[in-house]
Amino acid sequence: GEITLESGELCNLVECFPNRHSDLEDFKRTIKFAYLAAKTVTLLNTGWAETNRVMLRNRRIGLSITGIAQFISNHSLAELKDWMREGYKTAESYDDIYSDWFAIPRSIKLTTIKPSGTISLLAGATAGIHFPESNYYIRRVRLAKNSPYVKILKQSNYKLEPAVEDPEKTLVVEFPVTVGENVKTVDDVTMWEQLNLAAFTQENWADNSVSVTVTFKKEEEKDIATALNFFQFKLKAVSFLPKLDEGAYAQMPYEKITKEKYEKRIRDLLPLDFSEMTSVESLGEKYCNNDVCSI
Numbered sequence: 001g002e003i004t005l006e007s008g009e010l011c012n013l014v015e016c017f018p019n020r021h022s023d024l025e026d027f028k029r030t031i032k033f034a035y036l037a038a039k040t041v042t043l044l045n046t047g048w049a050e051t052n053r054v055m056l057r058n059r060r061i062g063l064s065i066t067g068i069a070q071f072i073s074n075h076s077l078a079e080l081k082d083w084m085r086e087g088y089k090t091a092e093s094y095d096d097i098y099s100d101w102f103a104i105p106r107s108i109k110l111t112t113i114k115p116s117g118t119i120s121l122l123a124g125a126t127a128g129i130h131f132p133e134s135n136y137y138i139r140r141v142r143l144a145k146n147s148p149y150v151k152i153l154k155q156s157n158y159k160l161e162p163a164v165e166d167p168e169k170t171l172v173v174e175f176p177v178t179v180g181e182n183v184k185t186v187d188d189v190t191m192w193e194q195l196n197l198a199a200f201t202q203e204n205w206a207d208n209s210v211s212v213t214v215t216f217k218k219e220e221e222k223d224i225a226t227a228l229n230f231f232q233f234k235l236k237a238v239s240f241l242p243k244l245d246e247g248a249y250a251q252m253p254y255e256k257i258t259k260e261k262y263e264k265r266i267r268d269l270l271p272l273d274f275s276e277m278t279s280v281e282s283l284g285e286k287y288c289n290n291d292v293c294s295i
Contacts, residue, residue, distance in 0.1 A: 001237035002114045002211035003062050008050045013062040013114055014038040017125050019071040024083055028090045034063055035094045035110075043102065059105050062112035062208055063091055067125030068201070069132065073183045077200070084205035112208035113201055121177070129201055129212050131186045131194065132179045134256035138265075139175045141253075147171075148277055156270040164250045172251050176265035186243060191216040195227055199234035209236040215243050 003011050014034045021027040038061035045052050065087075071080055091110045099106045116128040121139065126132050142163055143149055153160060153173050163170035191214055198212040212235070216224065224240060231238065257265075 001209055001239070002064070002112045002206075003060070003109075003208050004236065005060075006054050006058065008048065009054045009058065009060065010046070010051060011062060012038050012041050012060060013064055013112070015064045015066055015114070015116060015119055017067050017123055018065050018080075018083055019067040019074060019125065020123070024086060027083055027087060031063065031087050031090045032094055035061070035091050036098065038063060039095070039098055039102075039107065042104070042107070057105065058109075059099070059107040060109050060208075061107050062114065063110055064112050064114040064116065064128070065205065066114075066116040066120045066128050067123070068113075068129050068197070069126040070180060070183050072197075073180070081200070081204050084201065088205055088207075109208045112206050113198075113210040113212070115211045115213075124179070126179050126183065129198055129210060131184055131189050131215075133254045134185050134187075135181050135183060136176070136178050136257050136259050136262040138255040138257055139177050139253065140172050140251055140255070141175065142170055142172055145169050145171050149173075152272060152274060152276070156272050157268050159265075161251075174265075176257070176262050176269075178262055181259075186215045191220045191223065191227060191240075195231050195235075195238070198238065199231060202235055211237070213239045213241050215241050217243050 003013075005011065014037050016027070016030050016034050018027055021030065039059070042055060042059045042061065046055070065084070068080070071083075088111055095106050095110060113129050115130075116125075120127045145168070150160065150171060159174040160171045162168075163172050194212070194214045198210050198214075202210045221242070228238075
């Protein structure tokens with residue numbers, strides 16, 4: 001729900017990590033290059049004339065920020081507001097400059113907050129605007145039983161087990177993860193705090209939309225209708241998810257663990273070695289050389 005697309009229009013997203021920046025100027029420099037990456041994509045055509053018409057007209061991009069829960073924990077809400085507003089002005093300024101250079105329309109929308117699952121995980125960041133399940137947790141990923149990663153993961157002592165829904169063909173690997181001890185989790189925040197943070201970022205950053213799934217506790221269930229009534233004028237979209245301590249099903253993507261269990265898991269792990277996966281095929285595309293073509 002982070003991008004309000006026209007019929008036939010495509011998403012065009014790019015992401016920044018404010019918590020990874022030393023100061024506002026460093027963040028604004030990143031916005032420049034993130035903006036350029038997304039804007040350049042709007043110069044490309046697709047195979048559909050109708051899609052091309054709306055894409056070329058709107059030039060919509062979605063410059064997203066993630067790891068917001070970490071930023072608030074390490075800085076402040078006031079500083080986040082300043083970074084978002086200055087960051088948006090920076091994106092607008094570059095859009096004025098480069099749209100003129102490219103001789104194309106200015107983008108109808110520039111910014112968003114996307115869910116940011118995998119990308120945030122790769123950067124060690126919390127997902128988008130969401131608070132993490134725990135300061136320490138197990139992240140489960142499914143992969144095929146015959147995947148070349150299986151052998152490598154086993155050699156490094158990662159825990160693998162058959163997937164309950166497809167034990168013959170699929171394995172589940174467990175990765176121990178930490179987002180930092182000082183970061184608030186869904187246990188520490190109310191439904192109202194989550195909604196207010198979403199509205200806050202919608203007001204100060206996102207001209208597209210903010211993707212947010214509000215986790216609510218059992219005692220907050222009765223207040224959802226009231227919350228929707230109040231926030232209908234502050235959010236473009238919102239979804240709700242009940243917090244279930246026992247988990248909704250086996251092998252959930254995230255499972256809360258203790259610091260002690262996390263540290264034990266980490267101690268048992270060995271460095272991952274992907275050297276055996278390097279092959280001629282991974283070196284890139286092959287082309288014809290004189291009278292010989294390699295396929």
